[in-house]
Amino acid sequence: DARVTQTPRHKVTEMGQEVTMRCQPILGHNTVFWYRQTMMQGLELLAYFRNRAPLDDSGMPKDRFSAEMPDATLATLKIQPSEPRDSAVYFCASGLGLSQSNQPQHFGDGTRLSIL
């Protein structure tokens, strides 16, 4: 089965360091989503792309977070500088947008990020 691949699976780093999380969407999917999961807030949408163009990043703290999609096979989420409150599980999901509006999003296994 095709899967969304996220790396790394786990990341522990010190406050102030740059963190880069990567996502390989399912081949042929044209929408990519980044979510953050915490105990307090649950699953929150941070940003999403369609055909590599950012459509909505209103859920993302702009001062330290950035999301890009340099090509159709790679999406990245960066945090610089990282803070302890950024500790969470970050999920990437991909799907077929617009015309395939009933298609669910397929999730990766997430990156568990711990900022010390």
Place this chain on the structure above:
Amino acid sequence: AQTVTQSQPEMSVQEAETVTLSCTYDTSENNYYLFWYKQPPSRQMILVIRQEAYKQQNATENRFSVNFQKAAKSFSLKISDSQLGDTAMYFCALMWKPLQGAQKLVFGQGTRLTINP
């Protein structure tokens, strides 16, 4: 704004029993879709079942079925003959397409389900 509410933070049943997880939602959209996702301890988000809002018939996938009450904005998940492998967090989710952009998904807070042997 679209919201999803799961009022049961935790549930626990014996193996082979039937369990129902509750979900209510609020939306002003006419076209939307509802999903149940399962997140086991491995952390994967696994799609369990989906329902198109325009369909009156309740969706069924093997031991999983939903009770979709559109007027009441309720979307409960029933698990029949529960198995140990059903132990997981279950998230109810609402998907719709804004005027601009791709489909958006909003999740409930989740229900932690434990199946006891």
